Amino acid sequence: MTDAPLLPRWGHSTLADLLPSISAHLGLAEAGVPSIDLPASSRYVLVLVDGLGYDVLQQGLAVAPYCAGLFGDAQQLTATVPSTTATSLTSLGTGVGPAAHGMVGYSFRDPRTGVVFNSLAWDTPTAPEDLQTQTTWFERLALAGHASHAVVPARFDGSGLTRAALRGQVVSGLVREDDEDDLVARAVAASRAGDRSLVYVYERMLDHTAHAHGVGHPAWRNQLARIDAMLERLRAALDDDVVMLVTGDHGMVDVPADRRIIFEDTPALREGVDQFGGEGRFRQLYTTDPLGVAQRWASELGDRAWVRTRDEAIAEGWFGAVPSADVAGRIGDVVAAMRDDWAVMSLSLPGELALVGMHGSLTRAEMVVPLLVDDPAHDWGDAQDWNDGAEDW
Missing domain, CATH: 3.40.720.10 (Alkaline Phosphatase, subunit A)
Structure with a gap:
């Protein structure tokens, strides 16, 4: 790792x-x-x-x-x-x-x-x-x-x-x-x-x-x-x-079945999330409480993910240059990039649940x-x- x-x-x-x-x-x-x-x-x-x-x-x-x-x-x-x-x-x-x-x-x-x-x-x-x-x-x-x-x-x-x-x-x-x-x-x-x-x-x-x-x-x-x-x-x-x-x-x-964390089944991940984007290996979360959501996701996922607020990810250069306000608003208020072979999946996206190989x-x-x-x-x-x-x- x-x-x-x-x-x-x-x-x-x-x-x-x-x-x-x-x-x-x-x-x-x-x-x-x-x-x-x-x-x-x-x-x-x-x-x-x-x-x-x-x-x-x-x-x-x-x-x-x-x-x-x-x-x-x-x-x-x-x-x-x-x-x-x-x-x-x-x-x-x-x-x-x-x-x-x-x-x-x-x-x-x-x-x-x-x-x-x-x-x-x-x-x-x-x-x-x-x-x-x-x-x-x-x-x-x-x-x-x-x-x-x-x-x-x-x-x-x-x-x-x-x-x-x-x-x-x-x-x-x-x-x-x-x-x-x-x-x-x-x-x-x-x-x-x-x-x-x-x-x-x-x-x-x-x-x-x-x-x-x-x-x-x-x-x-x-x-x-x-x-x-x-x-x-x-x-x-x-x-x-x-x-x-x-x-x-x-x-x-490749993401094994036992490395899939279901969003709806994990209260700490659901709390405070208003909109859910991205994909299994890279989740983008939209919320009015970015610090709280980031803390809960980081605590829940531990060393299974790199969790950042939008401002932290931008400051670290994840997306390249500092974006305009218009572009910045497209990025999740919180982003979670999964480590190793873990993924966060959603029951609302059944097509994703059938995937074996993933990226993001x-x-x-x-x-x-x-x-x-x-x-x-x-x-x-x-x-x-x-x-x-x-x-x-």
Whole structure:
């Protein structure tokens, strides 16, 4: 058990630093000096595998020979806080932390309605562009005349999260998510568009399988093996001047049944909580008594969680820079990041009770994601130097 939560190294090696670093190589002066060391190129394909944490990939390398061949030079990036898809993808797209972009979790309070909403389902009337106002790097690339395409399931085109986190891309939508022939063909075609290009490819089934069965389950290993083969196939189909990057949005922790604390069954956790957000591994609590709620949660959970008031978490840098009042009000008055393999669940959210693999907290397994680089045009032998000091994780 670690004594302190693992926080992002903002401005240095987070998912928020990846697109600015790519954009610098694509000629955008506003991107400045890349903070992530990448091979120079005018064409990049970025594959984001949902749920691909550094540690879980390392555990599965035996069934992922393509990734294993790149893993020795893999860079270690951090996800955002919380380590969840909506927050990480928005940081990826905007190049800033959640304190700046305001997508502060899986479910959080919409300041315009006062209601906790689900940022994946986008079950709030507030327009995504009004809730997340930061310009994305895809929009910046488009303004500079460079092509950026998204090869994603067609149903994601125009979704709330896509509009909030990733707007500015030309979506090349997959009618059938399991049609790898179509995915490879679309990614290759998009990579050849214009003099400079960035293609974003999203693969979600590893996360889906881990939620249903857990990391290391045969079904999860089968998914990893399939994705690995798809990545190798995609790389082979791309032109040699294309740099292919593979990363994840968060890792994963399996939560046993006896490590699930039920909110409704625990009076000390219920007392004073007016609204209940977040997810099992990272709860956001809205209350008029933050100090009292924080004290009760800290006392009840003990060394099973890192409990902070909103002001304490902001002061410690959990969300990046100090947020505006509008963004700060979205974060729970109290936040509880679970340690080890514990979770706080709610009977009011029955879908969560069926999950095996979970994420959202500040453990290494959830926070650290790999950055795999495949650049056939150059010798990428210096990447290991970047990882000097990786033991600091």
